[in-house]
Amino acid sequence: MKTKKLLLGDEALALGAINSGLSGAYAYPGTPSTEIMEFIQADPTARRRGVHSHWSSNEKTAMEEALGMSYCGKRATVSMKHVGMNVAADAFVNSAMTGANGGLLVIAADDPSMHSSQNEQDSRFYAEFALTPVLEPSDQQEAYDMARYGFELSERFAIPVMVRLVTRLSHSRAVVEVDDEPSAENQLGYPANPRQWVLMPAISKERYKRLLADYDDFEKASEESPFNFYNDGPDRSLGIVASGLGWNYLKEAFPEGVPYPVVKISQYPAPRKMLARLFEECDEILIVEEGQPLLERRLRGLLDSGKRIYGKLSGEIEPTGELTPDSVKGALLGIKGDDCKIARPEIREASKVTMPRPPALCQGCGHRDVYAALNGVLEEYESPKVFGDIGCYTLGFLRPFNAIDTVVDMGASITMAKGAADAGQHPAVAIIGDSTFTHSGMTGLLDAVNENSPMTVIISDNLTTGMTGGQDSQGTGKLEQICLGIGVDPAHCRTIDSLPKNVEEMKRLFREEIEYPGLSVIISRRECIQTARRHASAKAAQK
Amino acid sequence: MKSDIILAGVGGQGILSIATILGEAALSDGLHLKQAEVHGMSQRGGDVQSNLRLSSLPIASDLIPLGGADLIVSLEPMESLRYFPWLSPTGWIVTNTVPFVNIPDYPEESAIMAELKAQGNVVAFDMEALAKEVATQRASNMVLLGACSLFIEGIREEDIEKGIRNVFSRKGEAMVESNLKALRAGRERAKEYAKQIKGDGE
Numbered sequence: 001m002k003t004k005k006l007l008l009g010d011e012a013l014a015l016g017a018i019n020s021g022l023s024g025a026y027a028y029p030g031t032p033s034t035e036i037m038e039f040i041q042a043d044p045t046a047r048r049r050g051v052h053s054h055w056s057s058n059e060k061t062a063m064e065e066a067l068g069m070s071y072c073g074k075r076a077t078v079s080m081k082h083v084g085m086n087v088a089a090d091a092f093v094n095s096a097m098t099g100a101n102g103g104l105l106v107i108a109a110d111d112p113s114m115h116s117s118q119n120e121q122d123s124r125f126y127a128e129f130a131l132t133p134v135l136e137p138s139d140q141q142e143a144y145d146m147a148r149y150g151f152e153l154s155e156r157f158a159i160p161v162m163v164r165l166v167t168r169l170s171h172s173r174a175v176v177e178v179d180d181e182p183s184a185e186n187q188l189g190y191p192a193n194p195r196q197w198v199l200m201p202a203i204s205k206e207r208y209k210r211l212l213a214d215y216d217d218f219e220k221a222s223e224e225s226p227f228n229f230y231n232d233g234p235d236r237s238l239g240i241v242a243s244g245l246g247w248n249y250l251k252e253a254f255p256e257g258v259p260y261p262v263v264k265i266s267q268y269p270a271p272r273k274m275l276a277r278l279f280e281e282c283d284e285i286l287i288v289e290e291g292q293p294l295l296e297r298r299l300r301g302l303l304d305s306g307k308r309i310y311g312k313l314s315g316e317i318e319p320t321g322e323l324t325p326d327s328v329k330g331a332l333l334g335i336k337g338d339d340c341k342i343a344r345p346e347i348r349e350a351s352k353v354t355m356p357r358p359p360a361l362c363q364g365c366g367h368r369d370v371y372a373a374l375n376g377v378l379e380e381y382e383s384p385k386v387f388g389d390i391g392c393y394t395l396g397f398l399r400p401f402n403a404i405d406t407v408v409d410m411g412a413s414i415t416m417a418k419g420a421a422d423a424g425q426h427p428a429v430a431i432i433g434d435s436t437f438t439h440s441g442m443t444g445l446l447d448a449v450n451e452n453s454p455m456t457v458i459i460s461d462n463l464t465t466g467m468t469g470g471q472d473s474q475g476t477g478k479l480e481q482i483c484l485g486i487g488v489d490p491a492h493c494r495t496i497d498s499l500p501k502n503v504e505e506m507k508r509l510f511r512e513e514i515e516y517p518g519l520s521v522i523i524s525r526r527e528c529i530q531t532a533r534r535h536a537s538a539k540a541a542q543k
Numbered sequence: 544m545k546s547d548i549i550l551a552g553v554g555g556q557g558i559l560s561i562a563t564i565l566g567e568a569a570l571s572d573g574l575h576l577k578q579a580e581v582h583g584m585s586q587r588g589g590d591v592q593s594n595l596r597l598s599s600l601p602i603a604s605d606l607i608p609l610g611g612a613d614l615i616v617s618l619e620p621m622e623s624l625r626y627f628p629w630l631s632p633t634g635w636i637v638t639n640t641v642p643f644v645n646i647p648d649y650p651e652e653s654a655i656m657a658e659l660k661a662q663g664n665v666v667a668f669d670m671e672a673l674a675k676e677v678a679t680q681r682a683s684n685m686v687l688l689g690a691c692s693l694f695i696e697g698i699r700e701e702d703i704e705k706g707i708r709n710v711f712s713r714k715g716e717a718m719v720e721s722n723l724k725a726l727r728a729g730r731e732r733a734k735e736y737a738k739q740i741k742g743d744g745e
Contacts, residue, residue, distance in 0.1 A: 008580075115581070116582070171580045172578060172579040174575075175570065249603070252604035324608075345608065348662075350627055353651075355621070355646060356646075357553065357588075357589055357645070359587035362587060362588070392587065395587065469582070
């Protein structure tokens with residue numbers, strides 16, 4: 001039996017995983033992937049079964065924990081945003097070498113258009129590089145169905161399977177038909193070839209040959225996949241390759257049916273036979289894919305000397321940002337003119353008076369007090385530099401604070417401040433949130449401890465992972481112990497509450513520690529105003 | 544039937560609760576639905592929008608194409624202007640007129656209203672005042688929901704009311720009633736405006 005449910009793409013995939021016998025979900029929060037784990041944490045079946053759903057410290061620990069569960073024969077997911085793949089990369093690439101035992105889905109949610117990210121990297125490249133299959137759902141129903149299919153694929157070939165989502169699917173709701181009865185979980189059971197899980201050179205050399213051979217089988221599976229198909233059309237002057245959401249925009253452009261032959265791709269390695277047929281039967285080719293032009297580069301080849309191909313590299317589709325129904329229509333009109341019979345819509349002029357409205361730190365947010373105090377002290381210096389990090393406090397770059405000089409990746413505040421201090425920069429200040437600190441700041445702090453680098457680290461602790469909506473932060477209640485344990489001098493490991501009434505006290509403390517010619521850590525603490533409100537209303541509801 | 548709706552506002556204002564109630568109502572009326580939301584960074588006081596697509600036929604794209612929206616529904620006047628290129632030539636704008644000023648270069652209200660009025664099919668009024676009059680100021684998004692529901696064919700009023708019951712029932716019957724009052728008042732007020740505009744055109 002099936003029931004209809006209104007679900008986000010993220011939620012559809014999560015429920016699909018639960019209903020196909022998921023035993024453990026692992027993740028670090030990151031837009032647009034966060035709702036996958038949040039759904040599993042709240043789902044009644046997952047709760048009843050005790051499916052693992054605690055947040056991990058970062059994407060690498062999450063990936064390895066999921067791999068450990070897979071080793072023991074159970075089905076696991078690890079989910080993250082695209083840049084989380086960089087953190088998990090060591091574990092991910094080598095998981096293709098060990099292979100999987102219980103079904104293992106590596107869910108990477110890409111963010112083309114950088115709605116909430118620092119770049120537009122395309123996770124499909126990682127899978128191609130590591131030699132794993134990829135599933136790329138084009139709608140919420142496929143996201144649901146691909147969980148079971150993906151686990152089965154993973155177990156059939158004993159390989160981790162990447163599921164690539166994009167923001168527009170992760171955060172879009174639609175009606176999904178879901179199973180009423182969840183399947184049973186796998187029993188504990190060990191890999192058929194246990195040696196393969198010890199990646200010493202002698203074993204890896206053997207295994208790599210096998211993986212390369214298996215990759216041909218993954219391609220055969222793509223040719224037979226229910227998610228890849230050849231959609232024939234009468235007009236062979238153009239053939240279209242559409243992957244993931246590209247297929248939807250194509251259908252949107254032609255409500256009566258696409259007149260050109262289309263190869264729709266939602267499973268990789270790309271189905272070469274289908275593509276060969278398209279190339280043979282059609283005069284020219286258009287490639288519609290979300291993200292970076294992976295298929296387009298492969299199909300053009302290095303010399304691009306074959307058939308005429310249109311896409312992002314030749315400019316018919318904007319090379320940056322996400323696909324839209326308009327960019328796909330525009331490409332078709334650009335290539336075919338009115339022959340493609342797409343109506344050109346009448347478009348109103350944009351408003352002339354509307355101003356941009358960038359996001360800002362909430363009123364009542366402790367990060368505001370940290371920046372107010374920090375700016376107050378740093379104006380006393382000629383050339384202070386503040387190395388920022390990833391989180392709500394990144395907004396300190398914007399007015400009114402204009403308080404940070406760099407933002408690169410999770411944890412880079414501490415290590416870049418150290419490099420700057422090594423170069424002779426003073427003051428060199430790092431500002432990092434509590435969750436980012438335990439994600440990737442702690443190891444860098446050890447480097448600074450070992451050299452007693454003359455720099456000041458401010459951990460702006462709001463007791464949560466704020467930007468993604470208030471998930472548990474792994475260091476809550478442990479930050480002082482962690483810093484002291486790493487070896488920070490107790491005399492220069494200071495704590496203060498980030499409150500408007502404390503700003504003068506904060507300034508005094510910041511000044512003292514900036515003046516100290518060695519490493520200092522200041523933990524400035526105040527609960528996130530959003531989670532504080534939620535906790536207050538939950539408490540009120542209990543009464 | 545199809546209705547493509549852009550819901551607009553400022554992060555934290557509550558456009559997603561409007562989307563949720565409309566979505567539930569559409570589902571119980573057997574319609575197809577896609578609703579693209581904004582999560583993450585811009586929810587912190589930035590401009591936010593949601594594309595809500597309802598149709599009796601399957602819907603392909605999660606996003607509304609340019610010139611394709613039947614309705615712009617906004618909790619804030621300047622935010623209702625941001626999406627003109629998406630509005631179809633026959634589309635309607637339903638917006639609250641109370642500015643949410645959290646940027647230093649917020650435009651003159653008169654300039655906003657002039658641009659808005661020039662679009663023709665516009666229902667714009669102070670929804671906070673109406674909410675306060677019939678319920679509480681916090682129910683102004685329900686006034687907006689009521690006002691915009693007039694322009695969405697295919698969703699029955701009682702299904703929207705049922706949606707409100709579902710969302711607010713755990714907060715008590717008084718809360719449900721207050722939100723229903725706001726909803727109905729918004730719908731009635733929008734009827735008056737629509738009558739005037741349609742009357743002008745004939």
